[in-house]
Amino acid sequence: MKNHISPAIRLTLILLVILSVVYPIVVAGIATLAAGGGKGxxxxxxxxxxxxxxxxxxxxxxxxxxxxxxxxxxxxxxxxxxxxxxxxxxxxxxxxxxxxxxxxxxxxxxxxxxxxxxxxxxxxxxxxxxxxxxxxxxxxxxxxxxxxxxxxxxxxxxxxxxxxxxxxxxxxxxxxxxxxxxxxxxx
Structure with a gap:
């Protein structure tokens, strides 16, 4: 059981960082290239x-x-x-x-x-x-x-x-x- 819980927790933390921090920063960066700098x-x-x-x-x-x-x-x-x-x-x-x-x-x-x-x-x-x-x-x-x-x-x-x-x-x-x-x- 220990062999399954530890990788699951690590994967959850990695995905949490990617989807909560990295992805929004990348999307906001791309939006600044659009007309209006992402503000419309x-x-x-x-x-x-x-x-x-x-x-x-x-x-x-x-x-x-x-x-x-x-x-x-x-x-x-x-x-x-x-x-x-x-x-x-x-x-x-x-x-x-x-x-x-x-x-x-x-x-x-x-x-x-x-x-x-x-x-x-x-x-x-x-x-x-x-x-x-x-x-x-x-x-x-x-x-x-x-x-x-x-x-x-x-x-x-x-x-x-x-x-x-x-x-x-x-x-x-x-x-x-x-x-x-x-x-x-x-x-």
Whole structure:
């Protein structure tokens, strides 16, 4: 029995040091090489931080591209989905209210053309990205409110679109915060 307990205790202590000390230090070291030095990628305008690129933010003014709805009102400390299924009556009322609101602010858009992501919250409630189609469906509203041509706004969306990772993995996306910052910088 002594032959088994001693190696087990040593192995436990070695793994405790590796997994509790060495591994976190290595991960923290690698994180410092990432954008933002491991503290998140901030978006700055004129030297002032206006938000984090990886956390969704609420944009409700008609002069801006709207973000994806959030089940947690964009509160990063309470990241979560709604936990309501697609047949839940409360959920269906919420989605219908979002559709109605979107249609009021975007006249000329057909209900069937609204991308689902503009009326449904993401699993985390903090998704910072939209598909290019979800951004482009809002262009007419923004063009009217800012007196900018639809062609120029479509070009802006194309400029802000990030392709799939390595050209293969995932969909093309548009970061709403970065898009709205670029929109404000248009002359």
């Amino acid at each position: 990628e901030t978006v700055t305008v004129n030297g002032k931080v206006v938000g984090y690129a990886l956390i969704g933010q609420k944009f409700t003014e008609d002069r801006y591209f709207n973000s994806r709805p959030s089940a947690v009102d964009y509160n990063a400390t309470g990241s979560a989905g709604s936990n309501k299924g697609p047949s839940n009556p409360d959920y269906l009322k919420t989605v219908q209210a979002r559709i109605d609101t979107f249609l009021v602010h975007n006249p000329g858009v057909n209900k069937a053309d609204i991308p689902a992501e503009l009326v449904t919250a993401s699993g985390s409630g903090l998704d910072p990205d939209l598909s290019p189609a979800a951004a482009k469906i809002q262009v007419a509203r923004i063009a009217k409110n800012r007196n900018i041509s639809v062609e120029r706004l479509n070009q802006l969306v194309d400029e802000q679109t990030q392709g799939p990772l390595l050209g293969l993995l995932g969909p093309s996306t548009v970061n709403v915060l970065k898009l709205n910052v670029a929109l404000d910088q248009l002359k």
